[in-house]
Amino acid sequence: MTGGAQLTQVDTGPRYEVFHTDxxxxxxxxxxxxxxxxWVLISLLSNDLRFYELRESIQGISEKMLAQSLRALVEDGMVWRKVExxxxxxxxxxxxxxxxxxxxxxxxLLDRITRRLPQRGVA
Known part of the structure; x- marks a missing residue:
């Protein structure tokens, strides 16, 4: 194997070698x-949201962390951003x-996890 992001031909087309550090x-x-x-991805599944609506939908997230998460997800091509x-x-x-x-x-995954958790208030 050589260094760098490796592409390997698989039946579905070229894929990244995800175990390589780069x-x-x-x-x-x-x-x-x-x-x-x-949480950002799950919150945006149901509908498009403005920044503050998104912050309100994800309890506990700060404006700074929301902005950082959104910036990364926009750069990755998973989230779009529209400025009026x-x-x-x-x-x-x-x-x-x-x-x-x-x-x-x-x-x-979230649904599977919550189905397996014990009911609240049950000892």
Whole structure:
């Protein structure tokens, strides 16, 4: 094997060697699985939201962390950003097709986890 992001021919086409430390796919996975990335993607699955609506939908996230998470997900091509030229500017976020492809399984994972947790208040 050689260094760098390796492409291997697989039946479905070229794929990244995700176990290589310099593979670009690893950065995307880090952004999706970050503390807040998962919640941003799940929150945007149901509809497009403005920044403050998104912040309100994800309890506990700071403006700084939301901005960082959104910036990374926009750069990765999972989230789109639309700025309305108003005063103050209105910024709306939504999922791209790639973001939906990644976000939908996260919702299923969340559903599986919550089904297996014990009921609240049951000892």
């Amino acid at each position: 593979c670009p796919a690893r950065n995307v996975v880090d952004h999706v699985t970050s503390k807040w990335g998962v 030229p108003t005063t103050p500017p209105q910024v709306t976020y939504g999922l791209t097709e790639f973001g939906r492809d990644v976000g939908e399984p996260l919702t299923e």
